[in-house]
Amino acid sequence: MSSPALKITDLKKRYNNGTEALKGVSLTVPAGDFFALLGPNGAGKTTIIGISTGLVNKTEGSVEVFGHDIDKEPELAKAQIGLVGQEINFNPFEKPIDIVINQGGYYGIPREEAIPRAEQLLKDLGLGEKMNVRGMELSGGMKRRLMIARALIHKPRFLVLDEPTAGVDVELRRGMWEYLKKLTSEGLTILLTTHYLEEAEQLAKHVAIINKGQIVANGTMNEILALHKDSNENNGFRGGKLEEVFIQLTSEN
Ligand SMILES: Nc1ncnc2c1ncn2[C@@H]1O[C@H](COP(=O)(O)OP(=O)(O)O)[C@@H](O)[C@H]1O
């Protein structure tokens, strides 16, 4: 049996200011999965991603990426992952093509190999015409797509996206989901966080819902949707099914 893309066991994080961001989180992202990590703001999603990608130190627990422990084999663990972080974090004066090629440099990919690959990625993501403008000239949605191209340059087996569609308009969002779906059909494992529950409902195979540093639901999409309690009451409001489960599990009372 192949190792899962991500195996997190009893993960705890206390930030220096005392905030207990994670209170013992365990979750597994199977290889080849499209996994949605959902939760309200401040639940701990970005902290989980930060620890898994080596950007944030954990307090307790263990994390393995495709069987590589992040403490024992940090370089091997990191090499498996492409990260699209929550914040836009490229140099706005650089050109998209250079941003993607230079990222390849961090992984030891020679320029002559990186150039055609970067061009292809940027084209696939609809940035073919924008390769040579300055990063700051891109729209919000284009910046996100540039970050996806950059995250894929070293051919990671595992793509992690932290709210990649925040601030992206409906049409472009749909295009991005289609692209991600195509990548999973080619064998890439995807973990993402998003606020767009309806889209997660349509795309994700597995879902975990986190609230205040603890996992409150974890299973296949169908298992999570089955937690939905049908009520005949008409509240005058109806979201998608996943949205209702999410609200049941994360609301204050
Ligand atoms: N660098 C930090 N220092 C102190 N507290 C932090 C830091 N980063 C995040 N937190 C806190 O940890 C908790 C989880 O944050 P985060 O992982 O960003 O949640 P999410 O991504 O789900 O919105 C929040 O209470 C947040 O304020």
Ligand SMILES: [Mg+2]
């Ligand atoms: Mg976050």
